[in-house]
Amino acid sequence: MFEQHIYPEILLPGENKCIFCCSLDEYHLIRFSPPDVKLTDDVSGHLTDKAIGEPSSTHMPDLSTSLFGIYDTEHTKIKILKTELTEYCEPNYQATIPIYSNDFIFDTNRGFWFIRIGEINGKKIECTHRGETIEAFCIIEHTPTKCNFWHFSVRWYITGLNDNWHNLEVRGNNWWRKLAHSARIFIKGFGITNEPEKVAIEINCYNSSGLINH
DSSP: OOGGGOOOGGGSOOTTBOSOOSOOTTOEEEEEEOTTOOOBOTTTOSBOHHHHOSSHHHHTTEEEEEEBTTBOGGGGGEEEOOGGGGSBOOTTOOOOOOOBTTTEEEOTTOEEEEEEHHHHTTOEEEEEETTEEEEEEEEEEEOOBTTBTTEEEEEEEEGGGTEEGGGOOOTTOHHHHHHHHHHHHHHHHHOBOSOOOOOOOOGGGTBGGGOOOO
């Protein structure tokens, strides 16, 4: 896949890299799906539950994706073996290059799908629990990891609790499951499997050595 099984350095955080500072609306996120999972439903044409991630109550509060562009479809085949490499970090973290078979391997059976940021960022979902409406707003955050500078999180701000969903330790509650169901349906409505046209990513969008305002 990659020359001599060398990890792509362009994926790593590093010197002068910073949190993405350009408008995100025209960009797409890409997420890999588990090996050999069916991506779309034959009837609805929407993403399947398994393609998004199950159980939904685990994945939906903080859905891991990557910014499509420099991070490409072939990169979804990289399977990280050491969980410490998936930990969040500062964008200028001085990463060491992962080693094939020790830190990562390739899984060519993985699939992938896309979602356009402008279609979901800031949009509201809701569910009803015990007569009360719980609403949450989608937030797209650049959350670099030690092995992937282009890692982005799809998160949700719950207005009634004044906090982000992934920060709350209430997993297993009925409203949590209901909101996860609503979030998954929402993502299904915008997720696509056809590769979109790439939007060029200028270096000043993520490099602090020459930033300009956008």
